[in-house]
Amino acid sequence: MSEAKKYPAPVTNPETAAFWDAAKQGKFMIKRCTACGEAHYFPRAICPFCYSDKTVWEESSGEGTIYTYSLMRKSPTGPYAIGYVTLKEGPSLQTNFVDCDLTTLKIGQKVKVVFKPTDGAPLPFFTAA
């Protein structure tokens, strides 16, 4: 896999701009609802669980475990591993695993967030912790 793989820049919108602004500072943000207490990802203005609009930004530890993964053996840009990570804070999210041995990934493995540059805001990925 090429380290120079080019990722698309996020389009961003008013609802998610704060996430991408924080990403530029190397911070990985999630949203938490102050009405029901639940954290969610990707971020929404309205809590998807209780429909309260009292959602606030919270910096995630960026630490989590692999819920599942699949190693795509071929693609125009080489093999890549897609998967879901369950964050310490609770929510699970889709990602790619990078900068580690993709052939030894395991469900339950500890991983941490790492940002990759784009022409716009950087994108979050996960790597072996």
Added chain:
Amino acid sequence: MTIKGKAYIAGIFEHPTRHAPDKSTAQLHAEVAKGALEDAGISKDDVDGYFCAGDAPGGAWPMVDYLGLNTRKLRHVDSTETGGCSYIIHLGHAAEAIAAGKCSIALITLAGKPRTGVMPPRAAGAEADFESAYGATTHNAYGMCAMRHMHDYGTTSEQLAWIKVAASHHAQYNPHAMLKDVVTVEDVLNSPMISDPLHRMDCCVVSDGGGALIVTTPEIARSLKKPLVKLIGHGEAMKGPRGGKDLDLTYSAGIWSGPRAFEEAGITPKDIKYASIYDSFTITVLMQLEDLGFCKKGEGGKFVADGNLISGVGKLPFNTDGGGLCSNHPVNRGGMTKILEAVRQLRGEAHPKVQVKNCDLAIAHGTGGLLGVRHAASTAILERV
């Protein structure tokens, strides 16, 4: 209110092509519409309901015009788009419209050319910035489901392979099937790994083609010449990561659509004689069989092993046309062909080598979208009258 017994499938047609470089997508829609109308013995000028999904060029109004449908008569249109299961949802919606008196002869079409044409891109959802860069494809999204299912329940690649083996046993009798060779579990395991843990033979084919249905009232169906097949239960459902809470990729929305359909039909999975199950991948079938209640969650691997899905051999004959794994997968959407083979079985028109004896109750079930990301599911239960 129920749709049970209020709508009949009076006409079916499956395009024989699997490779159509010399035809347009709209043309394929017209050819399958013509085929289903001829099968039913109905004139296009009597169609008063039209149903199509994202594969129909331009959507409903350009298609209605292109197909030359009778716009003085056409009074119900539905372009619900839920990927591969759209047509199973359309069948239920057609029955609802017929039961409500909103139409009496509904035409549902699917057609397209993923092998020889350009596939329209899927519109971006709110999640796009947070997911699209990660390259979710059908292969790896279903691979993620299989990986977790194996982890949680001990499901094996050998068990998944049995699903392809069963499909290949059926496909050998289908002259139109893309892959007619009978394969073994070893053949599947020895095929190249595409996206762990799915091998090439765990994946369905890519084919051009299409299919169509005519759905009508009991009275009109009885006035026609075809064996009577009625819809007695229908369900639809959707599932996604729900903000990342309690993610569980080992079950699908079929866990909700299935019971809804069985409850309406007033039967249980044990009563089903034949099952059409969307087989985009082997894992799709295994998970759907569990979700529909043919076996307990986590026991799908044992259920599908040792030929249990082979007609004349196992307890639950499935996809006797060879399914998406071997026959065809028009427009990368398997819902339509699932209904078509279920109707053939109920009519007694399946190939004699795979025809289920006394086939009076059948299920056609499908999913749409990506099982490992966001998807829909729909279940139809059909009865021979």
